[in-house]
Amino acid sequence: MxxxxxxxxxxxxxxxxxxxxxxxxxxxxxxxxxxxxxxxxxxxxxxxxxxxxxxxxxxxxxxxxxxxxxxxxxxxxxxxxxxxxxxxxxxxxxxxxxxxxxxGLPNIPMDDVPVGKDEADNEEVRGWGTPKEFSFTPKDHVDLGEGLGQLDFERAAAMSGARFAVLQGGLARLERALAQFMLDVHTSEHGFTEVSPPYMVRDGAMFGTGQLPKFAEDLFHTDDDRWLIPTAEVPLTNLFRDAIHAEGDFPARLTAYTPCFRAEAGSAGRDTRGLIRMHQFQKVEMVCVTRPEESEDELERMTNCAEEILRRLELPYRVMLLSSGDMGFGARKTYDLEVWLPSQDTYREISSCSNCGDFQARRMNARFRREGEKKPEFLHTLNGSGVAVGRAMLAVMENHQNEDGSITIPDVLRPYMGGLEVLGA
The missing domain is CATH 1.10.287.40 (Serine-tRNA synthetase, tRNA binding domain)
Known part of the structure; x- marks a missing residue:
């Protein structure tokens, strides 16, 4: 607002x-x-x-x-x-x-955001890692997962329709391992507090973070007037709504691992193959709520926290500063992290970190009072993927695949995989 x-x-x-x-x-x-x-x-x-x-x-x-x-x-x-x-x-x-x-009006971009209509006008800020050169033609994650007998779209479609998948065996454990690894890093090293929030919220929570009223068609709605969360950003940020907080409570850094539900109404024909764009997916989310003067530094910090996950997974990536026309509705400034996918010979988004300024706080009436002051001020809110678990999994599969269709488990994940070094059929 x-x-x-x-x-x-x-x-x-x-x-x-x-x-x-x-x-x-x-x-x-x-x-x-x-x-x-x-x-x-x-x-x-x-x-x-x-x-x-x-x-x-x-x-x-x-x-x-x-x-x-x-x-x-x-x-x-x-x-x-x-x-x-x-x-x-x-x-x-x-x-x-x-x-x-x-x-119905989006947030105003910050001065250093490049002006442009779409992703073609985004600017690369930095990159990390060099895409691996394979001695064979790399497979995409669908062929790899189906080859292992651990990724099934047909049976998922039979019970749920398109844009759902069933993981089993080693891939199901890999998904869980990735989430546990991310949560451990963010909580033990990056200063985030883990939260287990509701997966369904009311209208006011969706309005507070900017999903309503503009994006109702992209959401799943229940018969008792609740919404399935499209991201844990919604419940985490709404923890601060309708209250005046003490200045000493900030910055507040929260993280959560939740399923996310998106109708993808505006994505017809896009990424119909594989796990890129699903109605249900898992994500580790980061949310920071802070004083106005700290939010720009928090955006840089949050982005680096997401980058650290990709570096430890040995996944080449680049950081993109989004143009004004490619940013989300509530964002003032956004960095996208794009991970290298060998099968597509390109980088694809795996994390988006945004500074929303006081835009969401005004909608939620989330304020704080400085010590010695009478008048409260609106907080600043930030959110970022830390990262999307499904996309991280397919990136691990593709970047660490072997010629026989097996997948080498990155070192940091092996303790979460019972010491398993290679995932095979």
């Missing part, structure tokens, strides 16, 4: 920020609704003040026995009651329209 006061003070800057998202100017309509709302509130307050004054005069007239004045004042109070009802209804109507308008 955007700060209406900043839009009032500098509408041109607001429209310039939206222009980086390739959106038309919005400040005129926003300020029109704001004026209508404030005018209605003003009429309401004036009528309330006048009614209070007249109420005192009614008592005085009654005490004097002045029946004509008493009746005249009563009639005026009745008229003001209608004014109060009408102005109150107008204020509520225009406030709702204003909030709906603001809720």
């Amino acid at each position: 955007h700060d209406i006061r900043l839009i009032r003070d500098n509408p041109e800057a607001f429209d310039q920020g939206l222009a980086k998202r390739f959106l038309e100017p919005q400040s005129d309509e926003i300020l029109r609704l704001d004026r209508k709302r404030r005018d209605a509130v003003g009429r309401q307050q004036e009528a309330e003040t006048e009614r209070n004054t007249l109420s005192k005069q009614i008592g005085q007239a009654k005490a004097r026995g002045d029946e004509d004045e008493f009746n005249r004042l009563r009639a005026e109070v009745d008229r003001l009651k209608s004014v109060l009802e009408e102005s109150g209804a107008d204020a509520a109507k225009f406030e709702e329209a204003l909030n709906q308008h603001l809720a």
Whole structure:
């Protein structure tokens, strides 16, 4: 959500920020609704003040026995009651329209975000590792998994439909090993606190992190008005909603391993083969909630935490600074980590780390109070994949495959795999 006061003070800057998202100017309509709302509130307050004054005069007239004045004042109070009802209804109507308008607008990009319409305008920040040169033609993860007899799309589709998979045997254990490894690194070395959150949330939680109302079609909804989480970012960030916290509680760094559910309504025809884009997948998520002056440093720190996972898994990757048109709805600045996939001869996203500024905190009313200060301030929120477990697994499979179709287990995962060094049929 955007700060209406900043839009009032500098509408041109607001429209310039939206222009980086390739959106038309919005400040005129926003300020029109704001004026209508404030005018209605003003009429309401004036009528309330006048009614209070007249109420005192009614008592005085009654005490004097002045029946004509008493009746005249009563009639005026009745008229003001209608004014109060009408102005109150107008204020509520225009406030709702204003909030709906603001809720549909994305966050404003930071100054150092490259302006561009899509991923073609993203900028590479750095890279790590060199893609392996194979002495044979590398297989993709689907052929590898099916060759091992441990990845099954057909039986998953029979019971659940497309974009689901069944893992079994060594691959199921590899998925679990990856998640445990990530959680151990983030909690024991990176200072994150592990959380086991709900997998279903209400409308307010989805609104707070920006999934609603704009992206409802990309979500799964239950019959009792709950939503399956698309990422653990939703419940973790909402832990701070509707409260004023102590300054000393921040930065707060949380991590969780959860299933994630996405309808993928806007991805028809994209990544239909394999595990890249599923309706249900596992992810280790990182969330940081902090004071405004610390959020830029926290974004760099969080991104490095995700990078460390890929380095220890010996997976070549690159860090991309997303352009204004490729960023998510709630982000001010985003780094994508893209891992090398030999079968596609390219890099694919495996983690996305974003600084949302106070955009989500305003929607959630998540605030803190500095020591010695009376007025609370909105917190800044950040989120990042630490990383997507399914994509990490397929990257391990492809980058560490052998000519016979077996997969060499990275050293850091072997303790989680019972000492297994090679995953074979």
